[in-house]
Amino acid sequence: MKSRPTQRVPDASAIRVAAIEGLRRITVKHLRRNIIMGLVAVGALITLATTLFQIVLGQPWGSSLAICFWLWFTVWSAMAAESFAEGRGKARASSLRGGREGLKARLLRGDKEYVVDAATLQPGDLIACSAGEVIPVDGEVVAGVAMIDESAITGESAPVLRSSGGDRSAVTGGTTIRSDSVTICVQSAVGHGFVDRLIALIEQANRQPTPNERALSIVLQALTAIFLVVVVTLPLLMWYAGVPANTTTGVVGLVALFVCLIPTTIGGLLPAIGIAGMDRLVARNVVALSGRAIEAAGDVDVLLLDKTGTITYGNRKASEIIPAAGKRHDEIARLAYLASIYDETPEGESIRHLVVDAYGPQEHPQQAADVPFSAHTRLSGIDLPASQSVTQIRKGAVDVIASQCEAAGNPVNEVLLTTASELARKGSTPLLISVDDLSVGLVELRDIVKPGIRDRFERMRQYGIRTVMITGDNPLTAATIAAEAGVDEYIAQARPEDKLERIRFEQVRGNLVAMIGDGTNDAPALAQADVGIAMVSGTQAAREAATMIDLDNDPTKILDVVDVGKELLRTRGALTTFSIANDVSKYVAILPAMFASMWPTLLPTSITEALNVLQLQTPESAILSAVIFNAIVIGLLLPLALRGNRDKGRRPEQMLRKNLLIYGLGGIVAPFPSIKLIDMLISLL
């Protein structure tokens, strides 16, 4: 389930389902929601009536019928595009819903246990759950500890620990208990839980237009209104300029001109773009609680990032072994390895990896006794039998080992101590290695910055987004990591409330802030942030406060979310520009055709020919070609609407220039050859 966004090739059945659903949506209810398509449908009805009229009057009706067909095709394309986009979310939602039907629960009443239908559970009820059972509803662990498999919602296959009290008490309906048993206090009834909300969001049953979508709709509707008046007043102008009236062809021509002028491309694809944006997030395992949140992500000015987990792996790793003066590197590496053979902490593991990578597999000594790490001793190592040349190998905090060595009469070399404090200053953790209380070298443990994170921050910087790293480390360590990761600012020794303060500070200055978090501590900051992303493993409070939920628990997701938000806005801009730029060519194709067919008495043929810039075959085929182009372009651009206008690592200004060239200039130029081509095809038929 944990999948990177893949280019999903639409299969034939999805297309067929969308095609049928598109037909079903040609209803007043659906068309009223999309004014532009509603008007196209009205135009199609007028054309249909005119065609019938022409048949009755015995006038030629072929081209009117063809135009009528293509107008309905336009409406259908838009409706099918919307349902195709929705179909992708539905598939995901049904996989979430799977296996949650008809669950039973063990209800606790006093000392008794009753088996009841999960659907009857009320908030506040206590239920028991043991290994192998599916937790029926969202709740909080009030007693016991259990390992829970949350892969159904997170895609994380390793079970997680849930226990009463603290940050780890929330359990989610639909997850499975792997071991042990717990008592759960029900927090939401079946159908109102977290997964149910996710399903509703993914299916987008109650999708509301986002702020930017509304602004764009206003622009599109205003343009549509003006085109309506242009087309309605046109017959008067034509009549006055001496164009003899030919009612029926005139009406069809006007309807065709109107439909071609209004921004049908963007009008038809606008819902699909928004749905697809949500879906692209779902494909990255992020669920946005509203479309507004995705858009806001595109507008973010400041990213607040926890160091641990987002910028670094969170665990310190051995990066270097530094022998004391006069010691050989391989010798000290071997000792560091020996000191760690029983050390199962990530640090110990990383030391073994480092040594194996450098010198190959190491032999394990016989009869070595483990000296485990404890918070009290702050060291670990092994004891070898007294028969060996060395008996005690230790690694640990510099001050602890140093004082042991000193007590034994072997003060640590000054140079080694200086190196150790230098390492500490630049943010690493030095471990001192001793053999029988004689210091022999250092291991440097470092916070490892995730590979590629620097490039991603660089890209954020190009967007004008500032990154702020939050860490509990001391300022020096923080500065080192910040420089290595390439963040713009950092807050060292941060307390939980610092996040909230920083968000307010930025917001007062008009900046939009995004942050990601999981703990209860984070809930106020998540709520305050313009875009707050909570981990699905996080506490109930954090999940309630957030505007997005990350199902993978991967803090770097925030960068993906910003990208998707920007793609969404860019796609809308590109298609709007394209749609409006297209109109020039449609005028060039349709106006001369309308005038030429009706103006033969006034204008000599030489002039109608001159006006027919594209040299289209007949006036009828010219109008039909423009209408066909207008209809099929919706389907042709659907892939762009679904996949979004990606930037492929370009700088924003370059991106803008490229988009203006493709969708602006291209939008003016491209239809000319296309319409000409369609016209040639029509003449072949």
Add this chain to the structure above:
Amino acid sequence: MSDVLAILLFLAIVIGAAIPIGWWLNRILFQFPETGRLAKLDVSLSKLLTGKGHGSAQSVKAYLVALLVCNAVGLLLLFAVLMCQALWDSSLPSMPWYGALNIAVSFVTNTNWQWYSGEVTLSPWTQALGLTVQNFVSAASGIAVLAALTRTLAGRKDAGNLWNDMRRIILYILLPLSIAVAVVFVVQGVPQTFTAWLYGGSSPMGADIPVGPVASQVAIKQLGSNGGGFYGVNSAHPLENPTWITNALQQWGLLVIPAACVVAYGLALGRKKHAAAVLAAMSALFVTGALVMWASETQYGGMEGKDVRIGTTSSVIWAAATTAASNGSVNAMHSSLSPLAGFVTMANMITGEVIFGGVGAGMYGMTLYIILAVFLCGLMIGRTPEYLGIKLTAERMKPVLIGLLLPTLSILVLVATALLLPGARAVVSSSGPHALSEILYAVLSAVGNNGSAFAGLSAGGIEWTTITSIGMLVGRYGVIIPVLLFAHQISGTSVVPSNTVQFSTHGPLFVVVLIGTIVLIGVLTAAPMLVLGPVADHLLMGVGQ
């Protein structure tokens, strides 16, 4: 070639002068000194005029209401003066109410559409106290609206104070410039007198010639993008425009304050590069239009409708400038322009008068286009579009679109109305595409608050006075009210520091996009009209019909 150079030289001189005037405009509108001689003078003048000191800050709505009241009172007063002028000068013909209302609307809306010949219809007193006063007030109103908009764009919550703005614009900008220009006119032989007629013997042409306070009215008609001449034929009249010096100065006056408004806008917002880009877009559109006109006139045009003293080049520059700047004064008859040149004059007006445009009005109209351009293209950078740090939300886009499209809408509706009214059709002097051009021109001129006429159309009847009155009012207040509603929407919004990547509002790309938006919107809304009118006219001329 020398003609092309003349067009460019003309533009260079206009912009060269616009910079210091714009600097001064910025100072008196946005950085008015609080102490010093000018401040003292201003307070005492304010006390003299209103009995009070400086007005205090008004909200955008209060500012708008004050402006509408000011204009409405001006309209009623002017209407009254026009209806009553026969009381003190019985030699004048009595005027129908709709004619008087049309003149009043025309001058209050800074249009100066004239269905009459001023010299025989109005007394010198009416011209001086009625029309010239409104020439100042309407020009100042346009600049005041721009000032209020600019203040809110700069992040202020209030719009300033209308009465302060009006007083300062008139007294420290329009009046001094007009006086200086008028003095030059008088020196050059333009009449300035309250005598109504110069009789036979004493006049240079040996005929009875109407005269009056011509120089003073002509100065402000050019500077304030008013355009209403003293004489019916405007600056084609030898007494209104006697020498090459007056001709050059009047041409300069057409564009200089509109250009200065752009400069002041840039200075007030601290965005000089943005202002330069806007000026570049305006200049490019102006020069392109002028060159097409010049090419068309030298190839197809004759000297019909032109004054031999003035010649083709100057007539073309004037015609281009007067239609671009919503001025409407003429030194040649536009109906006699070759069809393509006529096309350019109409195209200039279709843009909603933003190619320099009217004083103040050009820049605030241009702001609407800029916002639309930024909205469409800004999305493509991947953020909610912003203009000068102000997010363009649905609520803010509404007034912008109304301001952009309401005038266009009224053009279409009024042209259709004119075509439907037999009384309106009857007064057109020709037929076919050229007649359509005449009707189009009249409506465009009214809605664009331009005021120039294509001639050939007698506009004094009740149909045309009503159509043009509605057109002028919608063209003026259908933009001013939405612009100030936008200002109201954004007033007090904190301006986002522009550390984020935005669609840049300067540089060549912005200029191209802005020009593209203006041309595209113009083409999309007006292509059918223009094809059926001037384009068909041009094609018919090609085949000798």
